[in-house]
Amino acid sequence: MQKIIFFLFASITFASNAQTEHKESAHNISFVNTFQFTIGFSNLIPNKSMMGEAHSEAFPSITARLGVFTYNRFTIGLNAGFHNMGVKNMQYFGYFDNTSVITLGPYMSYYQPLTANSLFEPYISYDYAKYTSKYLDKELDFESDGLGLGIDYQHKIGNRAYVTFGLKYSFNKMRTETHPNWEKYMNNYNFMSVKIGFTFSKNRL
Amino acid sequence: MKKTLLLALTPLFFSSCHTDFYDGDTRTIIEGKVLYNNVPLREAEVNIYPVYNEPKSGVITELSPEQISTKQSAVSISKTKTNESGLVSVSIPRNERTSVFVIKIAHGKNSKFFGYISNYNTNNYYVNLGTINY
Numbered sequence: 001m002q003k004i005i006f007f008l009f010a011s012i013t014f015a016s017n018a019q020t021e022h023k024e025s026a027h028n029i030s031f032v033n034t035f036q037f038t039i040g041f042s043n044l045i046p047n048k049s050m051m052g053e054a055h056s057e058a059f060p061s062i063t064a065r066l067g068v069f070t071y072n073r074f075t076i077g078l079n080a081g082f083h084n085m086g087v088k089n090m091q092y093f094g095y096f097d098n099t100s101v102i103t104l105g106p107y108m109s110y111y112q113p114l115t116a117n118s119l120f121e122p123y124i125s126y127d128y129a130k131y132t133s134k135y136l137d138k139e140l141d142f143e144s145d146g147l148g149l150g151i152d153y154q155h156k157i158g159n160r161a162y163v164t165f166g167l168k169y170s171f172n173k174m175r176t177e178t179h180p181n182w183e184k185y186m187n188n189y190n191f192m193s194v195k196i197g198f199t200f201s202k203n204r205l
Numbered sequence: 206m207k208k209t210l211l212l213a214l215t216p217l218f219f220s221s222c223h224t225d226f227y228d229g230d231t232r233t234i235i236e237g238k239v240l241y242n243n244v245p246l247r248e249a250e251v252n253i254y255p256v257y258n259e260p261k262s263g264v265i266t267e268l269s270p271e272q273i274s275t276k277q278s279a280v281s282i283s284k285t286k287t288n289e290s291g292l293v294s295v296s297i298p299r300n301e302r303t304s305v306f307v308i309k310i311a312h313g314k315n316s317k318f319f320g321y322i323s324n325y326n327t328n329n330y331y332v333n334l335g336t337i338n339y
Binding site for chain 2: 050090091092093094095131135136137138139140141142143174175176177178179180181182186
């Protein structure tokens with residue numbers, strides 16, 4: 001986890017020093033000028049937890065985000081996602097076949113030009129997640145609160161279009177009460193996700 | 206139009222009646238040891254079923270199938286196996302209709318029910334089954 005946070009900060013620092021400011025983007029306020037749609041893998045290298053050990057990697061993981069307010073290079077918006085995971089270990093999770101996950105929450109990002117046609121965009125997000133597991137005549141619903149730390153690499157392919165590669169690490173706290181000795185295993189659920197897709201944005205590069 | 210809508214929704218109504226709904230807002234840990242002729246019973250299949258009995262105490266005893274009050278298509282909420290030491294360790298989420306469960310232990314072609322897991326023997330989301338003699 002520390003390595004991931006260090007990597008994010010290192011990337012931001014590197015990107016900040018790599019490029020000079022673009023004058024045309026200074027003091028620029030706009031609304032709803034960024035949209036991103038991606039597909040990828042989720043629940044990668046999860047921590048030792050009930051959720052992580054119970055589920056296999058999720059594909060496809062579909063995410064979308066909308067930048068609502070942009071000031072200079074900072075953007076605040078909403079991000080949403082959906083993925084479905086097979087249940088591979090039922091011991092502590094329960095007798096279910098698969099779990100679908102819907103996430104929703106705000107995010108804040110800062111983009112930094114890297115070259116004339118590419119940029120980095122690290123971001124932080126709050127991810128509320130709603131899980132539904134099913135098998136035979138059973139349904140299990142549960143929720144979590146998450147903190148996401150991610151970074152996107154975007155390469156310009158059109159006037160407003162960027163092909164996007166992203167990496168995100170999510171720290172989730174399940175909304176579950178259990179015995180104190182089992183609290184950590186049951187409630188702390190962390191994983192990585194990777195994505196590829198497109199970002200559409202005005203006035204970036 | 207109303208009749209058509211009613212006819213269309215009727216199967217949905219009945220199918221939802223058969224569904225067991227669980228909520229992950231709580232998880233109860235269940236642990237115990239299974240012995241067979243005083244030897245740990247390995248690799249025995251353990252299933253936990255929600256039931257609608259009203260136990261009077263928290264003592265875990267063997268139950269006959271006739272004693273168990275369950276719905277027609279009971280589906281286990283937890284399925285696992287005992288380990289090399291005969292230990293069983295699982296967690297179950299909260300069932301929205303009942304807080305009473307039974308354990309089914311299958312060894313070879315035979316199986317036995319034990320119960321009841323209920324509020325009587327649940328302490329701070331933990332149930333110690335103790336030693337079950339199969």
